[in-house]
Amino acid sequence: MSVDITRLSDGVDGIFIRNARFNTTLISFNFYMPLDKERVAEYALLPFVMTTCSNKYPDFSKLNYKLNKLYGAKLEASAEKVGDLQLLKMAVSVIDDKYTLDGEELCAQACELLMSLIFEPKAEDGAFFEEDLKREKRKAIEHIRGEMNEKRIYAKKRLIEEMYKNSPYGVSKCGTENQVQKITRKSLYKAWKELISSAYVRVNVIGNSLPVGLFESITERFGEIKRENITDCFNITPTRKAVKVKEITENMDISQGKLVMGFSSRTYGDDIKTAPMLVMCDIFGGGPYSRLFTNVREKMSLCYYCLASSVRVKGLITVDSGVEKQNADKAKEEILKQLEAVKKGEFSDFEFESSIKSITDSLKTYDDSQSSLDLWYSLRISSEKAVSPQEMSELVSKVEREQITDVANGVFLHTVYRLMPEGA
Amino acid sequence: MRKEVFESPIGESYVKAVHPSGLTVYIMEKPQYTSAYAVFGTKYGSIDTKFSKNGGETVAVPEGIAHFLEHKLFESEDGDAFTRFAKTGAYANAFTSFDRTCYLFSCSDKFYDNLAILLDFVQSPYFTEQTVSKEQGIIGQEIKMYDDSPTWRVMFNMLTDMYHNHPVKIDIAGTVESIAKIDASLLYKCYETFYNPSNMFICIAGNVDTEKVLKQIEGGIIINAPVTIERGEFNEPEEIVKPFVKQSLAVSMPMFCFGYKQKIKTPDRSLKTKVCMQLLLELICGDASPLYARLVKDGLINDEFETEYFNGHGYATVIFEGESSNPERVAELIKEEVERIKSDGIDKKLFSAVKCSMYGDAIRRFNNVEEIAMQLIECAMCDYDLFEEIKLLKTVTSDDVLRRLEFLDNDNTVLSVISPKEG
Numbered sequence: 001m002s003v004d005i006t007r008l009s010d011g012v013d014g015i016f017i018r019n020a021r022f023n024t025t026l027i028s029f030n031f032y033m034p035l036d037k038e039r040v041a042e043y044a045l046l047p048f049v050m051t052t053c054s055n056k057y058p059d060f061s062k063l064n065y066k067l068n069k070l071y072g073a074k075l076e077a078s079a080e081k082v083g084d085l086q087l088l089k090m091a092v093s094v095i096d097d098k099y100t101l102d103g104e105e106l107c108a109q110a111c112e113l114l115m116s117l118i119f120e121p122k123a124e125d126g127a128f129f130e131e132d133l134k135r136e137k138r139k140a141i142e143h144i145r146g147e148m149n150e151k152r153i154y155a156k157k158r159l160i161e162e163m164y165k166n167s168p169y170g171v172s173k174c175g176t177e178n179q180v181q182k183i184t185r186k187s188l189y190k191a192w193k194e195l196i197s198s199a200y201v202r203v204n205v206i207g208n209s210l211p212v213g214l215f216e217s218i219t220e221r222f223g224e225i226k227r228e229n230i231t232d233c234f235n236i237t238p239t240r241k242a243v244k245v246k247e248i249t250e251n252m253d254i255s256q257g258k259l260v261m262g263f264s265s266r267t268y269g270d271d272i273k274t275a276p277m278l279v280m281c282d283i284f285g286g287g288p289y290s291r292l293f294t295n296v297r298e299k300m301s302l303c304y305y306c307l308a309s310s311v312r313v314k315g316l317i318t319v320d321s322g323v324e325k326q327n328a329d330k331a332k333e334e335i336l337k338q339l340e341a342v343k344k345g346e347f348s349d350f351e352f353e354s355s356i357k358s359i360t361d362s363l364k365t366y367d368d369s370q371s372s373l374d375l376w377y378s379l380r381i382s383s384e385k386a387v388s389p390q391e392m393s394e395l396v397s398k399v400e401r402e403q404i405t406d407v408a409n410g411v412f413l414h415t416v417y418r419l420m421p422e423g424a
Numbered sequence: 425m426r427k428e429v430f431e432s433p434i435g436e437s438y439v440k441a442v443h444p445s446g447l448t449v450y451i452m453e454k455p456q457y458t459s460a461y462a463v464f465g466t467k468y469g470s471i472d473t474k475f476s477k478n479g480g481e482t483v484a485v486p487e488g489i490a491h492f493l494e495h496k497l498f499e500s501e502d503g504d505a506f507t508r509f510a511k512t513g514a515y516a517n518a519f520t521s522f523d524r525t526c527y528l529f530s531c532s533d534k535f536y537d538n539l540a541i542l543l544d545f546v547q548s549p550y551f552t553e554q555t556v557s558k559e560q561g562i563i564g565q566e567i568k569m570y571d572d573s574p575t576w577r578v579m580f581n582m583l584t585d586m587y588h589n590h591p592v593k594i595d596i597a598g599t600v601e602s603i604a605k606i607d608a609s610l611l612y613k614c615y616e617t618f619y620n621p622s623n624m625f626i627c628i629a630g631n632v633d634t635e636k637v638l639k640q641i642e643g644g645i646i647i648n649a650p651v652t653i654e655r656g657e658f659n660e661p662e663e664i665v666k667p668f669v670k671q672s673l674a675v676s677m678p679m680f681c682f683g684y685k686q687k688i689k690t691p692d693r694s695l696k697t698k699v700c701m702q703l704l705l706e707l708i709c710g711d712a713s714p715l716y717a718r719l720v721k722d723g724l725i726n727d728e729f730e731t732e733y734f735n736g737h738g739y740a741t742v743i744f745e746g747e748s749s750n751p752e753r754v755a756e757l758i759k760e761e762v763e764r765i766k767s768d769g770i771d772k773k774l775f776s777a778v779k780c781s782m783y784g785d786a787i788r789r790f791n792n793v794e795e796i797a798m799q800l801i802e803c804a805m806c807d808y809d810l811f812e813e814i815k816l817l818k819t820v821t822s823d824d825v826l827r828r829l830e831f832l833d834n835d836n837t838v839l840s841v842i843s844p845k846e847g
Contacts, residue, residue, distance in 0.1 A: 020456060021456035061716070068777035068778055069781075101783070148674065255571045288507075301561040303565055304569055305569075322565065350510070358514075361533055362515060
């Protein structure tokens with residue numbers, strides 16, 4: 001069953017997922033802004049500044065003390081890319097009131113706390129405070145620099161940068177170190193103003209019951225703000241087929257090389273259109289029954305991992321693997337050979353059925369996790385109705401072999417990125 | 425099977441059953457859930473490099489063999505377990521840690537078919553020289569991947585300079601050299617010792633029927649004569665090896681792992697000690713503590729900062745880890761704070777807040793079938809009641825916590841640093 005979306009204010013929607021199995025309630029505010037190379041760093045910094053202090057809790061130790069007293073309520077902040085949009089998330093999760101030892105009203109307090117962080121930031125005269133800005137800028141810069149530490153993640157990030165060099169999707173989700181350096185107290189405050197006035201906002205609430213007055217209070221808060229130039233979430237630019245495949249090799253002082261390949265896919269967009277793409281990608285390099293696992297890893301022992309994944313909203317498929325330098329070309333060749341096999345429909349009924357069973361089984365487990373449900377619905381904003389994981393599971397179960405080969409025949413190698421050990 | 429039902433004041437309950445073979449089974453039904461999570465495990469991990477079976481001679485085996493065995497058990501004469509799980513759609517996996525090896529699946533459909541596969545493949549070893557040699561290549565790649573992981577290296581470098589003899593200092597997967605010594609007969613020797621039902625457990629949480637599960641397990645367990653296992657003695661001195669270790673890797677800023685080696689008289693820690701140590705860590709540098717505020721304000725730590733009471737059979741270490749431009753200064757400030765709490769005592773207001781937070785966390789863990797199954801494994805490994813932690817958190821006092829501050833000896837620490845490569 002699709003989930004109903006309630007319009008709370010201009011460009012502000014709420015979803016309530018009643019789910020009695022959990023002993024906590026999750027309230028998640030998702031702000032969507034267009035990915036903009038010039039502004040990405042400022043917006044990305046906001047959730048972190050906003051969840052460490054506010055007018056009411058000017059000091060992060062006091063805020064954390066309050067969260068402890070709320071039986072370990074969890075505040076979450078993140079900045080992600082969703083297609084050509086930037087998603088800035090601020091959420092709180094709190095245990096249900098009935099579990100408290102002294103009958104405290106935790107949920108109401110947690111909602112109020114989150115609202116105060118979002119709508120009443122610690123600022124004066126149109127600027128954030130220097131100490132908060134300095135602290136969060138330092139952490140953001142350390143985070144950006146630290147992206148090179150885990151080579152697998154780093155290699156994938158570099159592939160995306162190279163593959164989308166001149167388009168918004170190529171920007172790093174937190175911006176560059178240089179951009180973070182340039183953020184000022186005033187420019188960040190301006191970014192906050194833009195965020196609450198022009199972001200498309202989706203509030204996901206998952207739990208036993210909708211906190212009393214929450215949606216009304218969100219309506220009231222946004223009613224006080226002049227909402228304008230609201231983000232258009234329907235504007236998606238797909239990945240175009242490369243005129244010439246780009247090959248990039250970089251060296252680092254490491255012992256295992258990384259080979260990452262990016263493919264454009266003619267199929268892209270929302271769930272209904274892309275269910276076959278999900279299956280195609282999984283047969284190619286998803287589970288242990290996939291072409292890449294059984295051939296590249298098991299039969300040829302070329303790598304410990306070799307996985308395909310897709311960003312369907314962009315029409316992007318990536319394959320990433322850890323390989324010895326001398327095996328990189330062989331692995332690349334074999335990966336392409338396996339893609340060709342899928343294109344020709346040379347996959348067995350076992351591979352096809354295993355893939356469908358694995359995806360449908362895993363989609364059914366989404367209802368058992370609040371964070372999975374929150375993530376699911378925060379990625380589904382470009383249609384009027386949000387398809388549920390159960391509905392997606394049904395769509396996947398109806399996918400036919402021909403649809404897989406159709407999708408596969410629209411998949412083309414775009415960019416190859418190698419991160420290799422230095423020396424011979 | 426001998427059955428016992430445990431109930432909690434928060435409305436959860438589970439069953440513990442003991443099979444005549446000695447296998448222990450823990451099941452928590454969660455009928456409102458769609459999925460279920462099942463684990464078949466053995467009390468056998470990377471630290472079991474020396475052992476004797478049924479009072480026989482002590483044998484030493486190559487480092488990394490428990491992990492190697494885990495990889496190989498997925499294979500049987502007529503195909504691998506992944507292929508069998510692929511037919512049901514379940515997610516299957518396995519992991520080896522210091523003291524345990526676990527095989528698991530998660531599914532929302534065909535639970536009993538999956539349980540049959542799990543019971544069967546874990547009890548059907550099939551090792552040949554040919555399959556062993558193929559695995560050496562794959563695990564060699566896995567080891568190399570970990571060689572490049574600074575978070576992994578910083579921890580093992582610390583353990584290496586903390587423990588003289590205890591195998592906790594050895595990488596779980598072993599080394600390319602040590603796994604080269606593994607052959608099929610060694611794998612069978614380890615399997616026949618540690619994969620005896622009397623040394624094993626099954627933990628299940630989710631949408632299942634306890635009676636049906638128990639019946640299936642009764643019919644599916646191969647009864648072997650129980651074994652007695654004598655774990656190797658490692659004569660570990662109380663003192664560390666050396667207080668500082670540094671390695672250069674391709675990282676952006678220094679990473680550190682700072683640990684206190686606890687002087688222990690007995691091999692295992694009680695649940696009360698574990699709970700008190702977690703509270704203590706929150707008091708020393710949890711996110712509401714004065715030290716945490718100082719470290720952040722001085723620009724010495726970021727969101728990567730973490731603490732852990734790392735303990736198992738024969739080892740116990742209090743760990744602080746993260747990224748810092750000045751790891752030495754972080755270690756110094758932690759030491760000062762330990763001394764300060766020793767002399768000033770515990771801040772009662774903060775103690776009550778962190779206790780409240782841990783209580784909430786303990787309740788929150790019943791939200792997720794995987795988390796529940798993981799907690800049931802702890803119960804099976806250490807033989808305690810799943811709800812004991814919630815009960816303890818209601819009664820534990822600041823004096824209980826303060827008493828354990830003596831485990832942190834400022835003269836028995838190791839600071840491990842991974843520094844960026846120059847140039």
